[in-house]
Amino acid sequence: MTRGGRLLLVLGGFVAGLLAVVAVALFLGSARISPAAVLKVLAGRAHAESTESVVILSLRLPRIVAAAVAGGALAVAGVGFQGLTRNPLAEPSVLGVSSGAAFGVVIAQLWGAGAGVTDALRLTLFGFGGALLAGGAVYLIASVNGALPIQTLLLSGVIVGIFFASATTVLTSLVGIVHWLLGNVSAIPPQALAVFALLGAVGFWLIAGQARQLNVLALGEEAALQLGVNAERLKVRVFVGSALLTASVVAFAGPIGFVGLVVPHVLRLLLGPDNRLLVPTALLGGGIFLLVADTLARNIVAPAELSVGVITSFCGAPVFIYVLRTRTRGVL
Amino acid sequence: MLAVEAHADTRADGVVRSWTRQRRLDRGVEGQGGRQPVDQADVGAEAVALPTLFTGGEEDFGEGYEALGDEVALERRRGEGLEQVAAGARLTDDGEPGVDVQTHVPRQIEARQELRAEVRPPAPDRRVGDRKLEEGLDAEVGPPGVALDRVQEAVLPAEGEIAVTGVVLGAPEPHQRLAGEADLKPVGDPETECGLDREPPLRFAAPEAGAGVLEASLDLNGSPPKRPGAVRHVGTVGVDLGSDHRVGCHEQPGEQPGRGAACARHSVRHGITRLGPLVLAVGALLLAAPATPALTLVDMLERQVTLPAPPQRIVSLVPSVTELIFALGGEGRLAGVTDYCDFPPVAKEKPSVGGMLAPSLETIVALRSDLVIATDSGNRQETFAQLQRLRIPVYLVHASSVAQMLEVAARLGTLSGREAAVARLIAHLQQRIQNVEKAVAPFPRPRVLYVLWPEPLIVPGRGAIVTELIRLAGGESITADERSDYPRFSVEAAVARAPEVIILARHGTGSEPIARDKWDRLGSLPAVRAGRVYAVDGNVLHRYGPRVVDGLELLARVIHPEAFR
Numbered sequence: 001m002t003r004g005g006r007l008l009l010v011l012g013g014f015v016a017g018l019l020a021v022v023a024v025a026l027f028l029g030s031a032r033i034s035p036a037a038v039l040k041v042l043a044g045r046a047h048a049e050s051t052e053s054v055v056i057l058s059l060r061l062p063r064i065v066a067a068a069v070a071g072g073a074l075a076v077a078g079v080g081f082q083g084l085t086r087n088p089l090a091e092p093s094v095l096g097v098s099s100g101a102a103f104g105v106v107i108a109q110l111w112g113a114g115a116g117v118t119d120a121l122r123l124t125l126f127g128f129g130g131a132l133l134a135g136g137a138v139y140l141i142a143s144v145n146g147a148l149p150i151q152t153l154l155l156s157g158v159i160v161g162i163f164f165a166s167a168t169t170v171l172t173s174l175v176g177i178v179h180w181l182l183g184n185v186s187a188i189p190p191q192a193l194a195v196f197a198l199l200g201a202v203g204f205w206l207i208a209g210q211a212r213q214l215n216v217l218a219l220g221e222e223a224a225l226q227l228g229v230n231a232e233r234l235k236v237r238v239f240v241g242s243a244l245l246t247a248s249v250v251a252f253a254g255p256i257g258f259v260g261l262v263v264p265h266v267l268r269l270l271l272g273p274d275n276r277l278l279v280p281t282a283l284l285g286g287g288i289f290l291l292v293a294d295t296l297a298r299n300i301v302a303p304a305e306l307s308v309g310v311i312t313s314f315c316g317a318p319v320f321i322y323v324l325r326t327r328t329r330g331v332l
Numbered sequence: 333m334l335a336v337e338a339h340a341d342t343r344a345d346g347v348v349r350s351w352t353r354q355r356r357l358d359r360g361v362e363g364q365g366g367r368q369p370v371d372q373a374d375v376g377a378e379a380v381a382l383p384t385l386f387t388g389g390e391e392d393f394g395e396g397y398e399a400l401g402d403e404v405a406l407e408r409r410r411g412e413g414l415e416q417v418a419a420g421a422r423l424t425d426d427g428e429p430g431v432d433v434q435t436h437v438p439r440q441i442e443a444r445q446e447l448r449a450e451v452r453p454p455a456p457d458r459r460v461g462d463r464k465l466e467e468g469l470d471a472e473v474g475p476p477g478v479a480l481d482r483v484q485e486a487v488l489p490a491e492g493e494i495a496v497t498g499v500v501l502g503a504p505e506p507h508q509r510l511a512g513e514a515d516l517k518p519v520g521d522p523e524t525e526c527g528l529d530r531e532p533p534l535r536f537a538a539p540e541a542g543a544g545v546l547e548a549s550l551d552l553n554g555s556p557p558k559r560p561g562a563v564r565h566v567g568t569v570g571v572d573l574g575s576d577h578r579v580g581c582h583e584q585p586g587e588q589p590g591r592g593a594a595c596a597r598h599s600v601r602h603g604i605t606r607l608g609p610l611v612l613a614v615g616a617l618l619l620a621a622p623a624t625p626a627l628t629l630v631d632m633l634e635r636q637v638t639l640p641a642p643p644q645r646i647v648s649l650v651p652s653v654t655e656l657i658f659a660l661g662g663e664g665r666l667a668g669v670t671d672y673c674d675f676p677p678v679a680k681e682k683p684s685v686g687g688m689l690a691p692s693l694e695t696i697v698a699l700r701s702d703l704v705i706a707t708d709s710g711n712r713q714e715t716f717a718q719l720q721r722l723r724i725p726v727y728l729v730h731a732s733s734v735a736q737m738l739e740v741a742a743r744l745g746t747l748s749g750r751e752a753a754v755a756r757l758i759a760h761l762q763q764r765i766q767n768v769e770k771a772v773a774p775f776p777r778p779r780v781l782y783v784l785w786p787e788p789l790i791v792p793g794r795g796a797i798v799t800e801l802i803r804l805a806g807g808e809s810i811t812a813d814e815r816s817d818y819p820r821f822s823v824e825a826a827v828a829r830a831p832e833v834i835i836l837a838r839h840g841t842g843s844e845p846i847a848r849d850k851w852d853r854l855g856s857l858p859a860v861r862a863g864r865v866y867a868v869d870g871n872v873l874h875r876y877g878p879r880v881v882d883g884l885e886l887l888a889r890v891i892h893p894e895a896f897r
Binding site for chain 1 (some may be wrong): 855
């Protein structure tokens with residue numbers, strides 16, 4: 001099979017999987033709406049003001065889309081950071097980038113935390129600033145003679161993450177904001193959802209366009225240079241893209257951990273390390289993973305809810321440990 | 333003609349209940365059905381009662397109080413120290429003057445039963461001092477607009493026995509305190525050593541002195557509503573027999589038995605005095621406390637708390653406890669509060685010991701605190717252990733319902749030396765709760781969604797006090813069956829339950845989002861269609877303090893505006 005054919009087949013499979021999960025998620029929920037009623041709403045034959053319509057179209061569907069976008073964005077950001085650092089454990093929350101973005105978002109909330117498009121853009125912009133700050137700090141702390149040894153990278157990521165988390169706590173205590181930054185997917189209004197998707201698309205484009213160069217970078221910077229890859233420009237682009245993806249997820253859903261770790265790792269096991277395949281499948285696979293996690297969070301203790309971050313971390317932490325014990329030996 | 337009923341009792345479950353009723357018989361309210369409380373509008377102000385507290389042996393109370401004396405003696409036989417009996421007076425003009433005395437012993441003393449005694453003293457047509465009883469019943473005093481615009485008195489002295497008195501004060505604002513100090517001319521008989529003390533004497537008997545102190549004090553002040561914070565001294569009537577007199581003292585043969593009671597009779601009978609524009613009546617507070625080396629209390633988590641003496645420098649680690657102590661007028665013994673104790677506003681002037689989770693132990697020590705009052709839900713176990721290592725006793729309270737809040741109030745009254753204010757406060761709060769219940773009773777219960785936090789959606793569950801308040805306010809919380817107290821809740825489940833009223837809690841000064849637009853977007857919800865999405869101040873609904881009754885009234889007006897037109 002040609003490479004293009006394989007890509008199409010894999011992507012087709014993932015799209016089908018995502019659609020299947022979306023369909024299932026549409027039918028599951030604490031409102032206990034019968035499948036027939038759901039179909040009626042989806043077919044547009046239900047009264048627009050009916051409870052079923054409101055639940056399906058105003059609550060479930062936007063939340064499903066938000067979960068899929070957030071999951072995809074986090075997974076792609078994970079692939080980006082992993083390619084950038086040549087480290088399979090790199091991930092927005094492990095690197096402290098999520099904490100930095102959360103700090104930026106909290107600063108932006110000083111001017112209010114509405115649900116409008118401008119509010120969403122302001123939150124993301126500040127979150128982006130925080131993510132760049134945290135990511136830059138981690139890079140500066142961890143780099144030794146231009147390389148990023150795994151121990152120092154993880155350690156500085158943890159430290160920077162703790163620092164920004166503490167800064168967020170100090171800030172919220174000082175000004176009295178007690179906004180929840182636990183990480184949870186919610187029904188975002190349509191305009192804001194469009195902004196979210198657009199920002200995600202920009203971040204995805206920044207990383208996907210560099211997938212081939214990321215493959216080369218995996219051989220080492222010197223090799224990349226010899227093969228005609230501008231490593232500096234590549235790194236900046238991927239870093240900006242990953243930070244943007246992280247920041248937009250934090251702004252719209254709060255910091256959700258481990259999606260960027262679990263999904264790329266499972267995909268690498270399934271499909272191999274080729275970033276050209278990994279980046280688009282991470283988008284779809286991340287969407288599937290977070291959507292499944294959020295559907296579980298919505299339904300396990302219904303009508304109460306769990307935090308989706310609890311479920312992703314619950315799955316993610318064991319994977320993290322597994323990767324730490326197996327993949328890091330000899331590879332880096 | 334005004335009839336006054338004042339009751340105070342501590343029930344078997346330790347909850348103090350008291351109430352006051354006024355009837356204006358000449359306005360035909362009687363015709364509405366017996367001894368119902370009169371509408372507020374009818375008497376011009378809400379009523380609070382000063383219950384009469386007294387104790388003693390049977391001899392001192394005479395035959396008319398035999399039943400009461402018996403019960404008191406019964407408690408004595410149990411060998412428990414502090415005795416305290418709450419009683420109320422009911423005055424009626426239906427030709428059968430009666431005093432309905434209910435006697436109780438607070439739970440921490442030991443007894444848990446409710447005791448009752450009926451007393452029928454002689455006819456009421458008698459003169460008190462130089463004034464006829466009826467005159468006092470309807471005295472309307474003070475310029476309009478003053479907080480204490482009406483002081484009613486009802487005195488029913490019985491020949492040769494201790495008088496039972498009740499006082500009704502008008503307090504237009506629920507949180508205005510009826511406490512304070514003022515000078516007063518002694519009205520005591522110079523022949524005796526007792527009588528009124530010039531110093532406002534409202535003070536707990538010091539148990540270690542082995543003294544029974546007889547005190548009868550009524551401290552009043554009122555803040556004119558137009559000048560909040562300004563204190564208007566109204567007056568104090570007090571009787572202090574001094575520490576060397578025992579009331580009904582059987583344990584001290586050297587003392588003349590019954591002398592204290594005699595003084596009480598005397599003072600009460602002469603305790604009716606015109607003070608400026610106001611007429612006051614005396615409530616009598618008698619405490620007979622045998623000598624005890626230390627005070628051992630049982631707190632609300634059934635822990636034993638031993639104090640060397642009644643606490644004088646209390647640190648409150650709970651905002652609602654601070655509110656209750658202020659409401660009881662016990663802030664004189666409040667040495668420290670937390671950063672979150674922001675009500676009443678003067679509470680912020682008290683020294684702060686920091687937050688609820690990690691208060692500064694150094695500050696608590698530096699404040700020379702002799703008692704820390706904390707709660708098991710909101711403070712940390714580690715803090716209690718650390719305080720105990722520092723030999724600072726910790727008294728724990730627990731409240732997850734209105735009834736428990738009232739019990740906390742009763743206990744705080746004892747701890748802060750404000751027993752007399754407890755029944756008054758509780759009567760007042762319960763009257764208001766009853767008024768709300770009555771007002772909303774005729775209407776069907778709408779489905780209410782209460783939003784504690786919008787994103788993620790947090791709602792009050794089964795154990796939350798808000799759920800109980802919604803119920804009392806005539807609504808039906810759609811999340812009342814949730815197992816945890818404050819669960820994260822599914823928005824779609826909330827929508828599917830079609831709330832007819834949505835209430836969004838504001839936290840603090842409004843910097844937090846209440847996310848109204850989130851609900852307004854769901855235009856098909858009955859509540860949104862009917863324009864019934866409201867924002868309320870969460871501080872009066874989430875704290876287990878006296879203001880939950882404010883919160884209840886707020887909820888009732890939001891849920892049933894038709895009941896308050």
